[in-house]
Amino acid sequence: MTSELSDPGNLVRRVDVDRTSPVPLYFQVATQLQELIESGEIGVGARIENEVDLAERLRVSRPTTRRAIQYLVERGMLVRKRGVGTIVAHPSVRRPVELSSLYDDLVAGDREPRTEVLDLRVTQASDAIAQALQLPPGTEITWIERLRYASGEPLALMRNAIPRTVLEPAREELAEHGLYVLLRRAGHVPRIATQVIGARSATTAEARTLGERRGASLLTMTRTAWDAGGRALEYGSHVYRASRYSFEINLSAG
Amino acid sequence: MTSELSDPGNLVRRVDVDRTSPVPLYFQVATQLQELIESGEIGVGARIENEVDLAERLRVSRPTTRRAIQYLVERGMLVRKRGVGTIVAHPSVRRPVELSSLYDDLVAGDREPRTEVLDLRVTQASDAIAQALQLPPGTEITWIERLRYASGEPLALMRNAIPRTVLEPAREELAEHGLYVLLRRAGHVPRIATQVIGARSATTAEARTLGERRGASLLTMTRTAWDAGGRALEYGSHVYRASRYSFEINLSAG
């Protein structure tokens, strides 16, 4: 009995590798499998070809095939079961991109971000900020205060501290780009961040700046971000208009 | 020149493997390395023995050693650099435990949680809830409303919907344990969740239930959680007293 279902090999026929490319073989295989899954050519719940056959057909070793599949398993796109096979997971368990910045989110959501730089100066870290960044008190930092608009309306008041040795951005750069874009451009890749999200009522000054009624609910967020080496990159203390913004967070365990 | 620094091998001498154990070799090595790091016996920034020597000393193959190290790299405990070596990362980049529940957090923080079950019944999912859980409308769900106290004071009002086929907890269980404990006990391991966190002012009824002033700021959180197979486990819509609670979230990109 050779039905379509019992022969999942036919679903991944167009995967092929280029041995002249500097891109690792396992990554080529993983990328092409990912495309087949994301395009829907291999449907949710479908079984993909088993490791041994796939390796043979692509003329790569089984460890290479395993590594490609493992790569996608870690991203939640595939689920493996010993004795059963490897199946395509439901799209809702696919691990999302994380650690993006507000600016990127707004651009992606077509909400026309605009940034007004209220303050920009080099100063010494206060004790609280030094502690958050786990740096010695008095370390020189770049202090930034920005007002972020979306679709023409004020959305958030953002205060950030960045070690001077990490980044000292120009006013124009801050008006044009999100902070995380500037960090990455300077070669600092945030790997992990701790955020605390809370809420409180707006003070009179905040209400005026953000165009809210006095006492309106505000979302607060403080964050510290580090790179892979444990170097502190950024501390931020932001307030958002709760009527216009909420945080969407994707968590994964595994 | 054979200084302490140029011979990091001496730091991991007590790592050893047991070939009679059913625990995989790579995992034994990883666990023991992890203990050495967490106990501080290998300090932050210190280089660990290189793969080849470590493999030779433990009498395991290099791929096995690599896999153990890779395991810790993915958890942010080690950082690898080609041509340089593998060093112990700063503790702040170590990936945290995620997807824990409020109850667990409160227990961990010594805040004496107590739960009052306000409502518990089996009903049909509304369109909104069915959509959040990605189930057909009208699917039978367990509907739960709870009031959570911490240190004797009301903290949060929690409404949850769980597919009946996933869990149908008893009132006493809900009063005794967090929802995630019950889910895990029933064999449902949450792997990924989407949360939306916002804020708004309390209605009169909410203020009365939670012991706040009318118009006080509340934190709102809606969440849907899935297991590794993409099966929806839980939908929740919670409100927290912003004066008593905030969310701490650890994000990682890697």
Place this chain on the structure above:
DNA sequence: TTTGTGAGTTTGTCAGGACAAAGTATTGAC
């Protein structure tokens, strides 16, 4: 002083093979 050059070290990629463990499906005894 600065700039290449080359040797040495360390991690990254890949092959091919072997056996174990956990499922699924089939078969045979009762």
Place this chain on the structure above:
DNA sequence: GTCAATACTTTGTCCTGACAAACTCACAAA
């Protein structure tokens, strides 16, 4: 027909061996 034993499939673990790429450092040349 039911249930247990068996065969088969598929992923999991582990090995040896080989070469490539990135980095450090010492040393020579400009």
